[in-house]
Amino acid sequence: MNIPKMMKAIVKTKEERGAEYLEVLVPEVGPGEVLVKIKSCAVCGTDIHMYQWNAWAAANVKKAYSGLPRIMGHEFSGEVVKVGEGVKKVKVGDRIAAETHVPCGECYLCRTGKQFNCQNVKRFKNGVYAEYALIPEFCAEKIPDNIGYDVAALFEPFSVAVHGASYVRMVGDSVAVIGVGPIGLFSIKMAKTMGATTIFASDISEYHLSLAEKAGANYLLNPKEMDVVKEVRDATDGLGAGVVFETSGNVKAIKQAFELLRKSGSMVMIGLPSEPLVLDASSDIVWKGATIYGVHGRDIFTSWEISKNLLGSGKVEIESLITHRFKFNQFKKALELAEAGKTGKVLLLPE
Numbered sequence: 001m002n003i004p005k006m007m008k009a010i011v012k013t014k015e016e017r018g019a020e021y022l023e024v025l026v027p028e029v030g031p032g033e034v035l036v037k038i039k040s041c042a043v044c045g046t047d048i049h050m051y052q053w054n055a056w057a058a059a060n061v062k063k064a065y066s067g068l069p070r071i072m073g074h075e076f077s078g079e080v081v082k083v084g085e086g087v088k089k090v091k092v093g094d095r096i097a098a099e100t101h102v103p104c105g106e107c108y109l110c111r112t113g114k115q116f117n118c119q120n121v122k123r124f125k126n127g128v129y130a131e132y133a134l135i136p137e138f139c140a141e142k143i144p145d146n147i148g149y150d151v152a153a154l155f156e157p158f159s160v161a162v163h164g165a166s167y168v169r170m171v172g173d174s175v176a177v178i179g180v181g182p183i184g185l186f187s188i189k190m191a192k193t194m195g196a197t198t199i200f201a202s203d204i205s206e207y208h209l210s211l212a213e214k215a216g217a218n219y220l221l222n223p224k225e226m227d228v229v230k231e232v233r234d235a236t237d238g239l240g241a242g243v244v245f246e247t248s249g250n251v252k253a254i255k256q257a258f259e260l261l262r263k264s265g266s267m268v269m270i271g272l273p274s275e276p277l278v279l280d281a282s283s284d285i286v287w288k289g290a291t292i293y294g295v296h297g298r299d300i301f302t303s304w305e306i307s308k309n310l311l312g313s314g315k316v317e318i319e320s321l322i323t324h325r326f327k328f329n330q331f332k333k334a335l336e337l338a339e340a341g342k343t344g345k346v347l348l349l350p351e
């Protein structure tokens with residue numbers, strides 16, 4: 001395959017709102033690295049934070065990445081076009097998606113089966129909103145033949161919901177999903193798949209709620225118009241929901257999520273609040289006997305194997321949650337629409 005010297009990429013250049021569509025060098029492939037021709041990319045909440053350059057981005061981008069300029073994006077699928085010295089996991093021509101956390105493999109957590117929580121976790125050297133992207137061999141995951149590139153680009157975020165769902169028992173129980181952006185929508189799909197009988201979806205975006213209904217939620221709750229805690233309690237004989245997925249990252253919503261959790265219930269926390277959270281620890285956690293799970297990324301690679309089986313077999317369908325597709329040069333429109341809560345999963349595609 002002929003690999004050009006230059007490529008188009010969406011680059012975050014300055015510590016302020018926005019990004020640029022630029023011509024940059026195609027990266028050189030080193031030992032243990034894989035060059036991928038990008039076929040489809042997805043927009044993640046963190047990409048929106050980075051585009052906005054909000055408090056979260058200012059505090060985390062330097063810590064997690066090597067600073068700016070940086071190509072944006074991490075969720076993608078593509079075809080392997082070149083492999084570096086020593087690469088065995090994939091070969092040229094393979095269709096892949098990728099784990100986006102790069103664990104060290106040597107720390108206490110990595111050695112005790114918790115690579116997803118690696119003490120020294122790293123990100124890709126650079127982002128993937130580009131014609132080509134360079135990733136470590138370790139992260140490449142072949143995708144089933146019957147899965148198209150667009151759905152393949154969703155394996156990474158879908159696997160976060162798979163990871164969260166793996167901690168809790170939902171069969172025959174009530175489940176509330178607080179915040180039904182993409183990860184919340186995927187969580188609804190998992191709750192349905194794992195036998196939840198009543199699913200509550202809460203979000204301030206009517207657009208998100210309409211997608212939640214499509215995904216299988218039974219109750220659509222808009223906290224702008226109703227008392228969500230009361231609605232959930234009323235529908236559960238005053239008990240509250242047995243399992244709660246918190247994917248909004250909004251401190252007010254998180255407080256409500258704890259209030260509507262049933263006694264001895266399980267709280268799965270995925271959303272990232274950018275301000276400190278105030279809970280009444282006595283009634284929200286201690287007397288409640290609540291179990292709280294923090295979900296950081298995917299359980300590497302257990303969540304991936306489960307996703308491949310669920311999506312590859314057709315047992316779970318997520319393509320209908322892709323609501324918008326944009327070419328790279330329309331990235332501003334894509335990110336701003338997602339920012340406004342008027343999308344499900346948004347794809348960015350090379351021209």
Ligand SMILES: [Zn+2]
Nearest residue numbers: 044045075157
């Ligand atoms: Zn992501």
Ligand SMILES: [Zn+2]
Nearest residue numbers: 104107110118
């Ligand atoms: Zn480690």
